[in-house]
Amino acid sequence: MKTHTFLLSAILSQCTSMVASHAIFQQSAHGSVDDAKTCVRLPPNNSPVTDVTASDLACNVGGSKGVTGVCEATAGNTFTVEMHQQLNDRSCATQAIGGNHFGPVLVYMSKVADATTADGAAGAWFKVDEFGYTADNKTWGTDLLNANCGKRTFTIPSKIPAGDYLVRAEAIALHAAGQKGGAQFYVSCFQVKVASSMGAAGQVPAGVKIPGAYSATDPGILIDIYASGLKTYTIPGPAVVDASFF
Ligand SMILES: *[C@@H]1O[C@H](CO)[C@@H](O)[C@H](O)[C@H]1NC(C)=O
Ligand SMILES: [Cu+2]
Secondary structure, eight states, X not given: OHHHHHHHHHHHHHHHHOGGGOOEEEEEEETTEEOTTTTEEOOSSSXXXXXXXSTHHHHOTTTTXXXXXXEEEETTSEEEEXXXXXXXXXXXXXXXXXXXXXXXXXXXXEEOSOTTTOXXXXXXXXXXXXXXXXXXXXXXXXXXXXXXXXXXXXXXOTTSOSEEEEEEEEEEEOTTTTSTTOOEEEEEEEEEEEEOTTGGGSOXXXXXXXXXXXXXXXXXXXXXXXXXXXXXXXOSSSOBOOGGGO
């Protein structure tokens, strides 16, 4: 136990000093069109949010305020969010999120009146994509980010109405999550205008509040990932919206 405690504090101090391994979701693409940082609400630095009850969990520090850019997207088509350790460094030679920052990757959307002004903490979020952990090949969502130059591509549900949305990209680093408050939430929100063949008639999936959807003691948030024989991992938050929406 003593060794374990020592190890944990060594990891924690490494995390604090090695700011290089922290990361920011910062670029996006709709289909194959790269929108770079056009529509992202960037946090002031690459540090994580660690308080699951903080309003910053919605769109990170400063993310309740909008930016001017809005990206296009089409319901039923793909959208890509892209993470890197340092702002403006899109090099694929550097890991997207470095070191021991293992954990799930999740994407939510929220229907809003105006993507440039919406406060993410006030809305309802539905989950459109997630990758947690596959024990067979010991792959975390963050491993896939690192293997894909920081990119996570998902499909915008085809049945949602046209209009403004916030897209919330999240990676949760679990290297220090064996202690309450140790999980690290790396979040950015993107401002998107979705075109949809449903027009205004589509259906918005039921959503959850963020903060509110997570608890500090959720099995996917308070977890010792170094415990031997980790077989399953429970991704935090609601299930991805029903397949009938896609
Ligand atoms: C591990 O398996 C999962 C589930 O089949 C797959 O999605 C993932 O791409 C695999 N990991 C790697 C590194 O290929
Ligand atoms: Cu860290």
